[in-house]
Amino acid sequence: MTYNMSADIDDVIELNVGGVHYTTTRKTLTSDKNSRLAELFDKDNQSSSSLIRDGKGRIVLDRDGVLFRFILDYLRDDTIQLPDGFREKRRLEREAEYFKLDGLIQSMHTLNDTHNGCITIGYRGSFQFGKDGLADVKFRKLSRILICGRVNLCRDVFGDTLNESRDPDHGGPTSHRYTSRFFLKHQFIEQAFDMLHEQGFRLVGCCGSGTSAPAAELKPGIDAEESRWSHYNEFVFIRE
Template structure:
């Protein structure tokens, strides 16, 4: 029996190739993988690719984390990992309840940190001047902080196009901004991730006497301002 468990298995998972052992694949006896690869199961419906590898029509990139879990009975995801929901889906499909609990526990635990949100804006005025003043006009919402934290909070709404350094996610950057201009949406996302407002400041940036760019309203230019909000998570 030990010889069968030590059998080397070649896998093609969604086009990504892996090499492991039958013992690893069957380590969780209640999983779908154990059903497929248990040596005593002669009714397995698995197919093989042209090179004789067992083919699994699943996410090949995420399967590396599944193998890590099967080998070590635990998992460590990289900081800023964005595919937790997809990994949960894979674990659910493969009936890996232990992996489900591990990923959910990691999702519930958040590292402490600080994120600063800032914006430059003004007030829009209508044809009647102050009598027709409108709500604040935001040109861009800026985000500063550790890359991993910023990605965790803002996910796909974070625009990283102005950040030329694609190094480690433990670095800090002051060059991010959001793809939307809704300040309240940014605050909601921070609150949902456990951040609280620690402080804020604002200042007027009254327009200069220099000639304005075409399309810039003179009255609106007088009411330019900049604000920053500091959020922390303990």
């Protein structure tokens, strides 16, 4: 048996993708014959001779180096598996479009379909007033932003900003579990809205309630005037 070392070495490709270095094979890079990578790295394609190399001889691709690992994963296995809380699906889809990986784009759409659903955001708040009961509203106060919905969907959208310590139900697959006990580690309702918008959710409904007078007995430290303006609001978002 003759071992052709030169042929094997020629099929090992060193890449510099946006400053991130990868080692792969020509077989992997050309596995999708209709892709831009196949056009670049096919031995019979003349365009491969025009590839730019860095100082160490690695072929330079001026694309997102971090996301390129998912491109390679797809080319190796013909499937895609993203980590929990992955927040760059749209950027990855753009990379797939650039490399002409129609199969990966379709897989991304299918993946998004399994993460469709509703998330409800609720918060209890009040308005902070000036000293001595002046009617000059200073700012809005939020005590906590509550998150309700399917567990894996909430994690997918809010990632590490989600506080799960109040959720006692850890049994069963998260794809089928729902919770009304999550809340956010911050108190910025607009940030929560931005995160939902970035993940393709839209507002479909909202409701609110408030008090018109303070309770008969207030807890120590609670301002009577401020308590008159306490309110609770909920916002329902959907991705489909």
